[in-house]
Amino acid sequence: AQLADRIPWQDLENDLSKFYSQTGMPSMPIRLMAGLLILKRLYNFGDESIVDQWVQNPYYQYFCGEAEFQWNFPCDPSDLAHFRKRIGAEGVELIFKMSIDVQQEDVQGADILVDTTVQEKNITFPTDSKLYDKIIKKAWKIAEKEDITLRQSYRRTTKRLKIRLRFAHHPRRRKEAKAAQRKLKTIAGRLTRELERKIPLEKLSIYLPDIELFNKVLLQQKTDKNKIYSLHEPYTSCIAKGKAHKEYEFGSKVSIAVIPRKNIIVGVVNFQGNPHDSTTLEPTLEHVQKMTGKSFTNAICDRGYRGKKKIGSTQVILPENSSGKSEYEKRKRRSRCRSRSAIEPIIGHVKNDCRMVRNYLKGKTGDIINAMMAAAGFNFRRLLRKLKAEVIFFFFQIQKFLYLKPT
Numbered sequence: 001a002q003l004a005d006r007i008p009w010q011d012l013e014n015d016l017s018k019f020y021s022q023t024g025m026p027s028m029p030i031r032l033m034a035g036l037l038i039l040k041r042l043y044n045f046g047d048e049s050i051v052d053q054w055v056q057n058p059y060y061q062y063f064c065g066e067a068e069f070q071w072n073f074p075c076d077p078s079d080l081a082h083f084r085k086r087i088g089a090e091g092v093e094l095i096f097k098m099s100i101d102v103q104q105e106d107v108q109g110a111d112i113l114v115d116t117t118v119q120e121k122n123i124t125f126p127t128d129s130k131l132y133d134k135i136i137k138k139a140w141k142i143a144e145k146e147d148i149t150l151r152q153s154y155r156r157t158t159k160r161l162k163i164r165l166r167f168a169h170h171p172r173r174r175k176e177a178k179a180a181q182r183k184l185k186t187i188a189g190r191l192t193r194e195l196e197r198k199i200p201l202e203k204l205s206i207y208l209p210d211i212e213l214f215n216k217v218l219l220q221q222k223t224d225k226n227k228i229y230s231l232h233e234p235y236t237s238c239i240a241k242g243k244a245h246k247e248y249e250f251g252s253k254v255s256i257a258v259i260p261r262k263n264i265i266v267g268v269v270n271f272q273g274n275p276h277d278s279t280t281l282e283p284t285l286e287h288v289q290k291m292t293g294k295s296f297t298n299a300i301c302d303r304g305y306r307g308k309k310k311i312g313s314t315q316v317i318l319p320e321n322s323s324g325k326s327e328y329e330k331r332k333r334r335s336r337c338r339s340r341s342a343i344e345p346i347i348g349h350v351k352n353d354c355r356m357v358r359n360y361l362k363g364k365t366g367d368i369i370n371a372m373m374a375a376a377g378f379n380f381r382r383l384l385r386k387l388k389a390e391v392i393f394f395f396f397q398i399q400k401f402l403y404l405k406p407t
Contacts (some may be wrong), residue, residue: 002387003380004035004063006102015094019087028075033083034095035064036074041354041377042384047077084361089368096268096372097291099379103386106262110297111336112314113258113343114284116277116304117351119270119371120251121236122360126229129165132184133158134231135214139191142207148198154187161187189218226273235364239274251359252367255284256350256375258343260300263382265346265375266292270367277304282311300340350378 013030020027039060040050054060054074061070084092100107124130136158143150161180168177192214199207217228229236229250241249253274257267267288271280281299289295300317308316319337351357356374359367 001059001062002391003384006383006387007098008102009034009065012094012098016087016091019091028079028083029065031065032074033080035060036080037083037095037373038377038380039063040080041373042380044353044355047080050080051075051077084369089365089372092369092372092376096376096379099376099383100264100266100291103264103379103383106264107259107266107292107294109259109262111260111339112266112288112296112299113260113340114255114267114281114299114301114305115340115343115347116253116255116280117347118239118241118249118251119254119356119359119367120249121230121233121367122358123230123233123236123250126250129162129168129181129184131217131228131231132181132188133162135188135217136184136191138210138214138231139188139195142195142199142210143191146199146203148195150191150194154191158184158187185218188214192218233362235272237273253280254356254371255280256343256347257284257288257299258346260339260342263342263346265350265378268371268375270364270371272364272367276307277301278307281305281308281316285311285314298336300336302340346378349381350374353381354378 009031012034016030016034020030036050036054039045039054040047043050043053045053051073054064055071058069064074087094136154140150140153140155142148161184164173164180165177165184167173168181192211195207196204196211213228213231213234217231220227227238228234229238235252236250237252239249239251239253241247253271255267255269255271255277256265258265267284269280269284269287271283281301285295285299295313297313298315298317299311303318303320305316305318306320310316317333317336319334319340325333351374354374354377356370359370361367361370
């Protein structure tokens with residue numbers, strides 16, 4: 001309830017109202033939809049779960065602007081998806097900025113911590129046989145929709161080949177599995193070319209992006225760059241994690257900037273592909289200045305940011321050799337670089353507590369929205385903990401006063 005009173009809902013409604021039309025059927029209240037999105041990130045719920053919890057929890061209802069207890073669902077879970085699409089990345093950025101503005105008194109100091117992480121997409125581990133199988137299924141779907149009679153559907157053949165692909169890593173099954181995979185690729189290519197020939201010219205432009213995607217998957221080699229790892233998320237990139245338990249991650253790179261010791265996220269930028277960390281620093285600092293209205297003197301990073309010494313008025317501090325400097329400067333740099341490790345658990349909490357560990361939102365815009373809403377959720381969780389601590393301290397002082405009061 002105290003968190004709801006701290007948030008400037010009227011300003012947020014005024015900012016988000018530009019995404020709405022003045023004609024047509026009235027929409028759901030902006031405070032309700034924005035409040036549901038914030039609560040979803042605060043408590044790590046899905047769209048369906050937060051709607052269920054809202055009906056049972058009077059505090060959630062008060063947070064979303066209700067004056068009396070409601071017994072019905074606030075909206076359909078799909079309305080949250082429509083609201084995200086309506087406001088887009090620009091509207092979500094306003095919510096993220098609000099999560100910083102309500103804690104403006106703690107956004108201070110000259111230093112900032114910056115690091116990158118991977119936001120994984122909701123795809124399976126990509127293999128060639130899976131991609132070929134999905135191409136075949138999509139080709140069947142297109143042929144059925146356009147009433148195209150295929151020369152041969154290969155349904156029974158495909159089923160038999162997928163059985164042969166089981167336990168492909170076993171030495172005795174490897175040769176048979178490789179042959180089955182080659183056959184699947186051949187069938188996928190045949191169906192793609194047949195669709196290209198038989199789709200009417202007036203409808204070919206509709207399916208041309210899909211056919212081009214199919215051909216790119218069929219032509220790509222092991223050593224190629226910018227490969228396709230998913231048909232429904234073609235912009236997914238493969239980023240090496242380098243850990244024993246997970247060698248690669250498939251998604252997009254996210255740069256996060258944090259105020260040291262205050263643990264407020266003041267900048268989140270999503271990058272497609274796998275850019276070098278040093279190239280992500282300048283856009284991140286620009287986003288920090290846009291969100292906070294101030295530029296920081298020092299950006300404390302790890303060795304992955306080597307190559308940049310200064311960006312604008314911000315000095316890039318790395319844990320490198322400090323020869324030729326005084327002992328005081330060496331100690332100061334060492335202390336700053338040690339403080340950089342504080343961003344690692346923050347990234348872990350953003351991922352596991354605020355729904356960034358796996359991104360279920362579609363497309364490039366979904367990557368940006370998911371990263372920013374996760375960061376906003378983390379900031380609101382931090383403010384919620386601060387408010388709880390203040391309330392506990394207040395009651396502790398009252399209890400102490402009553403205990404010491406003479407009778």
